[in-house]
Amino acid sequence: MEKTVVELFAGVGGFRCGLNNVVINNNKVIEKGNWHFLWANQWEPATKTQEAYDCYIKRFGKDNVSNIDIFKVNKEEIPTHTLLVGGFPCQDYSVAKTLASSKGIEGKKGVLWWAINEVLKVKKPPFVLLENVDRILISPAKQRGRDFGIILRSFLDNGYAVEWRVINAAEYGHPQKRRRTYIFAYHKSTNYYKKMKNKKLENIVLKNGLFVKQFPIIKDVLNDNKASITKDNYKDLLEVSNNFTTQFYNAGIMLNGKIYTAKVTPINEKIKPLKDIIENKEVASKYFLSEEKLQKFKILKGSKSIPRIKPNGEKYFYSEGSMPYPDNLEAPARTMLTSEGGISRSTHIVEDFITKKIRLLTPLECERINEFPDNWTNTGMSDKKRNFMMGNALVVGVVKKIGQELEKIIEMEN
Template sequence: MENEIKVVELFAGVGGFRLGLEGWNGKSASSGYKKSLKSPYKVVWSNQWEPSTKTQHASLVYENRFGKNRHSNEDIAQVDVSKIPDHDLLVGGFPCQDYSVATTLKNSKGLIGKKGVLWWSIHKIISEKKNKPKYLFLENVDRLLISPSGQRGRDFAIILQSLNELGYAVEWRVINAADFGMPQRRRRIFILAYLKGTNIYESIKEVAPTEWILEDGTLAEAFPVTSENTLFPTEFKLKGDIVSISENFNKGGTTGLFENTGLMINGLVTTLKTQPNYDGKFTILRDLIQNGEVTSEFYIDKNDLDKWAYLKGPKKEMRTNAQGFEYNYSEGGMIFPDPLDKPSRTIITGEGGKSPSRFKHVIQTPKGYRRLSPVELERLNMFPDDHTKLEGVSDTKRAFFMGNALVVGVIEKIGIALNQKITNEVTLQSER
C-alpha cells in the first residue's frame, strides 16, 4: 500500500492495538466490524511474553488470529534489537501491574518494579535503533501520573525525560472510553510521541502548547475536550537527567504535578485538566448482551445470591487479621446487579470463574442472575466475537485477557487521527 505505516507491537496481549490500527478482515471496531476500515497500518513485528507462565496462552491466541509470521514469543528484554525490523510506529500497552488499581500506592514499586522495568525495553529499542521510529503510541493506567506515593509523578517524569533525551515531543491524555460513547468505563492514559525532524514535531513548535492540547493535536482531533483553565496551565521544565529526576522529582510531594492532559517538548511540560466534549450516541451494557446464547454455567445458583449481595454491599464490621488483632472494617456498596442502561464498569483480570466476588459483573435477566460471558466481555472491549476462543484456553483465561486488554475503539480513533497527521506530513514532503 502507498504510504504504508510499518508498526511494531510490543506487549501485544491478544492484539488490541493491532485490531484498532488494522481492523479485522478489513472492518472497523467502531462499526462492530461491519463497515470497511481503509488502514495504512501494517504490523511488521510483534512480541508477547508472559513471565512465569509455562503455557503462553495470550501469544497462542495472537498467533491463531494473526499468524506466526514475524511474531515473537520470547522475553522482550532478551530480544536482540537488530532482529526487530525498522518501523515507523512503535505501539504497546506496557505492563503496569505496579501502578494498577489492584495494588495500593504504598506498595507500588513504579518503574523499578518487576514489570515496570519493561519500560526500559521500549527505551532500549528506541536507543539502539539506527532508524528510530518516527512515532510512538503507548498506553498505561492513569495512576502512572501520580506514581509512586513518595514522589507523585516521578515515574511519568522519567518517561518524559527519557523520550526528551531521545529527541521526541510527547502529548498525553487520560481517556475514559465511555465518555466518548464506548461501552466500558475504562480510564487509561494514552501517550503519543513524535521524533524531532518530523513535520508533526515542527508543527508543535509553531503553536502555543494549549492550542495543540485543545485544538490542533492528534488527541484533540480524535477525542475533543474543553478546559476551564486555558489561561493558567501548569508549566515547568524537567530538570536534570533521568537519574536526577528519579532521585529528586517532586520528592515528598503529596500531590501530583501532571494533569490528565498535557504536552512536553524540549523538556518544557504544559499540563491542564480537561473535560470530554462529546455529544454523540452512547453505548450501554444492554446493547451488547447475548440473547439466549449463554450456557447455564454462567447463571448464579439462587442459594449463592446472598453471598454475592453481601460481597457487593456496604460493610461496617469488626474483623481479625492474621496476627489475631481486631480492627474496624468498612467499605461502600456497589450497585447489584449491574445496571443495563449505562456503560459497564471496568473489566478486571479476575472477572472469570464461578466464585462470588465483589468486582465481577452480574446482570439480571428473565432467566435469573448471571455473570457476563466471554463474548460479552470481548464486546465491552470492542473485540470481535470469540476473538479469544481457542482450544485449551478456558473461559476464566479469556476473561483474564479482557481484564488486561484495552478498548479497541480508542486505538482506532487515535490511529485515524494520527494517520491524518502523517498523511499531511507525507504530502508536504512530496511537494518540496
C-alpha cells in the same frame, strides 16, 4: 513514510484490531485498515502456557510474531518501523547508580519501560503510541509524578515530544468505563514535531494536538500546571528519579523539556449501555448463579464496615459503599479486570434478557465490552482465560479513533 507498525506486549492484539479495524467474517480475520504489522512480541512470564500469543498467531498468523521475553530480544533485529505501539504495566520506574560503574544508571530489573526505552534508543521510530493505567501520572504516592517524569525525560533524551491524555472510553460512546492513559510521542525529525514546536503548549493540549481532535473537551480547563524537565533543571535521569515531582493532570504535553498539563473535561458523547451488547439469546446454564453464589455476590457488593488492625496494632474500620447489584444495563460496563467472572466485588453480574435470572457475563460479552470482534479469544482457551485476556486488553474503539488522526499525521509526513 510507510504505515508500518511494531507491536510490543501484544497480548491478543488490541492495538492491531483497533488500528486495522479488524473483523471476523466467515471465520476469516479481515484487516480492513492498511497498517502493515512488521513484527510483534508477546510473552507471558507468569505461566508456561502462552495463551495470548497462541490467540494472536491463530488470528494473525505466526510470521514475525515473537514469543520471547522482550528483555532477551536483540533490539537491533527489530525491523525498522514508523509506529511503535504497546500497553505496558505501571511499575516502579525509579533508577539508581549502578555499582559497577559510578557513571551508569539503571532501572529496576523486569521493569518493562526500560525495554521500550531501549527500542526507542536503537530503532528511533518516528511515532510511538502507548497505553497505561491512569495512576501512572501520580505514582508513586511518596513522590507524586516521579514515574511519569522518568518516562517523559527518557523520551526527551531520545529526541521525542510527548502528548498524553487519560481517556475514559465510556465518556466517548464506548461500552466500558475504562480509564487509561494514552501516550503519543513523536520524534523531532518528523514534520509533525516541526509543526508542533512553534505552537504554544496550551494550544497543543486544548486545540491542535492528536487527542483533542478525536476526544473533544469543553473549552474551560479546571486546573493547569507547568513544569520543566530539561537538562538545566535535572542533569540526568538519576536526578529526575531522586528529585522530580509535579502534579500531572489528565491531559498534557512535553516538548523540548517543557511541560504543560491541564485538567480537562470531556464533551460526553451518547453512552453505549450494557443492554446494547449483552447476548439477546439463550446463554449456557454454566453462566447462571446458584443461590449460594448469589448470596456471596450480594455480600461482596453490599456496603460494609469491617473492624481491622493495622500492622502497628491500631484498630480501624475498613469501609466500602454498595455497588449496583445486578449491574445497571442502562449504563456502560465498569472497568473489566483480569479476575472478571471470579467471585469478587468487581465481577459484573447481569440480569439475563430471556430468563430474567442473574448470571455472569459470557466471554463473548467481555469481548464486546472491549469492542473486539465476537469470539476473538475463542481459540481453545478456558472461559477464565478469555476473561483474563480481556481484563488485560484495551477498548479497541479508542485505538481506532486515535488511528484516524495518525493516518492524517502520516500523510503530512509524505
